[in-house]
Amino acid sequence: MRGYIVASKGYYEVYTADGAFLCTADTKAEAMEDLEAWEEEYIA
Secondary structure: OEEEEEEOOOOOEEEOOOOOOEEEEHHHHHHHHHHHHHHHHHOO
């Protein structure tokens, strides 16, 4: 199960694959790091 990132007015929102909100990030790279960290913790 992978999450996804949505660009929103100058920042990025990170969600789980089922649509649960995880966090916001200032850059896409930061959002990707947050998503990868979540995936490693909860999926692996």
